[in-house]
Amino acid sequence: MKYEVDKNGFYGDFGGAFVPEMLYPNLAQLRDNYRRICETDDFQKQFRDLLRDYAGRPTPLYRASRLSEKYGANIYLKREDLCHTGAHKINNTIGQILLAKHLGKSRIIAETGAGQHGVATATVCALANLECIVYMGEIDMKRQEPNVARMKMLGAEVRPAKSGSKTLKDATNEAIHDWISNPEDTYYLIGSVVGPHPYPDLVTRFQSVISEEITRQLSEKENRAHPDFVLACVGGGSNAAGAFYHFLDEPGVRLIAVEAGGHGVDSGESAATSVLGKPGIIHGSKTLLMQTDDGQITEPYSISAGLDYPGIGPLHAHLFASGRAEFVSATDDEAMEAGRELCQLEGIIPAIESAHALAALKKIKFDKEDVVVVCLSGRGDKDLGTYIDYFNL
Amino acid sequence: MKERFRISDTDKKLLSVYFTAGFPQRDDTVHIISELEKSGVDFIEIGLPFSDPLADGPVIQHSSSVAIRNGMSAKLLFAQLSRIRESVKIPLVIMGYFNSILQYGVGEFLEKCAEVGIDALIVPDLPLEIYVSDYEQLFAKFGIGMVFLVTPQTSEDRIRQIDATSNAFIYLVSSAALTGNKSDFGKNHEDYFMRVSNMALHNQLVTGFGIHDKATFDSATKFTSGAIVGSAFIRHLEKFGARSISDFVRQFH
Numbered sequence: 001m002k003y004e005v006d007k008n009g010f011y012g013d014f015g016g017a018f019v020p021e022m023l024y025p026n027l028a029q030l031r032d033n034y035r036r037i038c039e040t041d042d043f044q045k046q047f048r049d050l051l052r053d054y055a056g057r058p059t060p061l062y063r064a065s066r067l068s069e070k071y072g073a074n075i076y077l078k079r080e081d082l083c084h085t086g087a088h089k090i091n092n093t094i095g096q097i098l099l100a101k102h103l104g105k106s107r108i109i110a111e112t113g114a115g116q117h118g119v120a121t122a123t124v125c126a127l128a129n130l131e132c133i134v135y136m137g138e139i140d141m142k143r144q145e146p147n148v149a150r151m152k153m154l155g156a157e158v159r160p161a162k163s164g165s166k167t168l169k170d171a172t173n174e175a176i177h178d179w180i181s182n183p184e185d186t187y188y189l190i191g192s193v194v195g196p197h198p199y200p201d202l203v204t205r206f207q208s209v210i211s212e213e214i215t216r217q218l219s220e221k222e223n224r225a226h227p228d229f230v231l232a233c234v235g236g237g238s239n240a241a242g243a244f245y246h247f248l249d250e251p252g253v254r255l256i257a258v259e260a261g262g263h264g265v266d267s268g269e270s271a272a273t274s275v276l277g278k279p280g281i282i283h284g285s286k287t288l289l290m291q292t293d294d295g296q297i298t299e300p301y302s303i304s305a306g307l308d309y310p311g312i313g314p315l316h317a318h319l320f321a322s323g324r325a326e327f328v329s330a331t332d333d334e335a336m337e338a339g340r341e342l343c344q345l346e347g348i349i350p351a352i353e354s355a356h357a358l359a360a361l362k363k364i365k366f367d368k369e370d371v372v373v374v375c376l377s378g379r380g381d382k383d384l385g386t387y388i389d390y391f392n393l
Numbered sequence: 394m395k396e397r398f399r400i401s402d403t404d405k406k407l408l409s410v411y412f413t414a415g416f417p418q419r420d421d422t423v424h425i426i427s428e429l430e431k432s433g434v435d436f437i438e439i440g441l442p443f444s445d446p447l448a449d450g451p452v453i454q455h456s457s458s459v460a461i462r463n464g465m466s467a468k469l470l471f472a473q474l475s476r477i478r479e480s481v482k483i484p485l486v487i488m489g490y491f492n493s494i495l496q497y498g499v500g501e502f503l504e505k506c507a508e509v510g511i512d513a514l515i516v517p518d519l520p521l522e523i524y525v526s527d528y529e530q531l532f533a534k535f536g537i538g539m540v541f542l543v544t545p546q547t548s549e550d551r552i553r554q555i556d557a558t559s560n561a562f563i564y565l566v567s568s569a570a571l572t573g574n575k576s577d578f579g580k581n582h583e584d585y586f587m588r589v590s591n592m593a594l595h596n597q598l599v600t601g602f603g604i605h606d607k608a609t610f611d612s613a614t615k616f617t618s619g620a621i622v623g624s625a626f627i628r629h630l631e632k633f634g635a636r637s638i639s640d641f642v643r644q645f646h
Contacts, residue, residue, distance in 0.1 A: 020517040021542040295496030
């Protein structure tokens with residue numbers, strides 16, 4: 001495949017493992033073993049069984065008729081919001097917890113932005129009976145309070161990241177610091193297609209179940225395996241990587257990555273990395289990155305905690321640079337309106353992250369016959385407070 | 394290059410001090426370097442501050458954010474160092490993260506290092522493999538040395554590879570921790586220092602991370618050529634400013 005990671009962990013110019021020597025043994029162990037472990041029948045059976053019986057897969061591919069009518073296309077929603085724990089994040093955490101067990105690790109650490117990955121990690125740690133520590137930006141702990149409570153209920157310890165902007169970037173720094181300090185027993189369960197090789201590939205593979213199912217479900221419903229468009233939001237980009245994966249080598253499928261425009265791409269308060277970023281290194285990966293001319297990483301902004309990240313996964317940087325995916329952005333206001341529209345047209349409250357993907361429907365010109373899949377990556381229960389404040393409900 | 398970092402008195406241990414450029418005040422750089430040399434420090438690590446330093450603990454993280462707020466950058470640092478070799482003789486090393494160097498341009502950065510008289514770089518997040526495949530020749534072209542880290546988890550094979558590529562000294566990270574750890578060294582640490590020391594490497598070993606007083610310095614250098622003090626010096630600067638540097642250094646002699 002053209003868009004697979006190469007043997008050195010790069011997608012074109014992006015990726016690699018730019019990490020201090022302290023992390024080398026752990027990453028080398030993971031790099032040298034993940035494919036072998038994940039491709040065994042035993043692993044695949046455990047993974048598939050848990051996805052089906054525990055996470056609730058396959059998730060429906062739902063034809064949203066009122067939304068379709070409004071935008072003049074056949075719009076399908078890939079209902080990742082119906083997964084156990086409320087988002088696609090569980091696909092990856094199930095895969096990685098099985099891997100951590102195979103590697104004999106006893107202590108799990110994770111970073112989280114919106115808290116969805118933190119909840120999904122706390123969930124699988126409970127299931128696997130492993131200690132769980134989740135780093136979360138102090139600001140995100142406030143704006144995603146219900147998820148903090150869920151993690152605690154599930155037995156995880158939530159540690160506030162108090163440095164920098166106190167959001168996802170800083171939570172990731174803290175998790176990496178923890179891993180450096182605990183190199184023997186600890187597994188770092190990354191939540192997105194970011195970080196040093198092999199994480200971007202590892203997470204992409206576990207999330208690729210999304211597009212695998214879309215292919216199968218579209219064949220049943222539309223008698224074709226490939227849609228015309230796939231839309232997904234991108235913070236780090238795990239749901240987009242999963243939703244795009246099986247279509248990467250199908251040039252007829254237009255892949256639309258939707259970034260968080262915040263208050264507007266030119267406002268100085270945005271997280272639209274493909275527009276505002278340039279190549280650099282963040283969290284061990286060479287990718288597009290929002291930074292100053294001196295290479296200091298800048299603070300992104302989005303109303304959505306899950307998209308509030310100054311980089312994107314190296315696969316996405318490559319899809320952007322090569323032109324394989326089209327990158328658009330949706331502002332806070334556009335996303336909030338799109339979120340409310342889905343509630344009122346389809347009776348589904350989306351996560352604000354996923355509402356960004358929906359907001360892009362307005363920005364694309366469709367033909368009536370076009371088959372459009374929007375990855376509805378998560379549900380909006382965690383965002384009710386933000387919605388209520390925004391709309392004065 | 395390796396000779397630059399050796400001292401003639403083989404009984405004496407090398408003392409190196411790290412400070413973050415631009416901290417506590419933007420223009421303290423030259424003063425701090427001069428005072429450290431006068432106080433008998435054998436070589437100096439100048440930290441180029443980065444917003445997201447993966448290997449550094451809270452003390453250096455803090456000094457880095459203050460330095461960035463003060464306006465420190467690679468460009469400014471090179472300007473401050475432009476006449477440093479008129480007065481300072483001891484080896485100078487820049488420690489920075491790879492993104493800062495990448496944005497400056499790796500070739501341009503090395504050229505500037507050579508111009509102002511920097512001897513070597515420590516770039517914790519530039520891995521050995523990428524250095525060898527993409528940058529080793531460029532470092533050689535400008536005569537800049539490269540220092541790699543070895544940790545308690547580094548395998549013997551990899552230590553040999555690192556030794557074959559390093560050309561200034563090897564930075565022996567004392568324990569699995571970030572910079573600025575304040576616990577003392579125990580038998581485990583000394584066993585590890587001894588194990589690497591017994592490998593009879595081409596490069597001399599200089600221990601770093603967690604060296605904060607005479608006791609940790611002595612323990613860290615029992616089997617190595619010297620040690621680097623970083624966070625403890627930053628704490629001193631935080632408390633006393635760029636004054637009384639000699640008092641700080643004296644405790645290690």
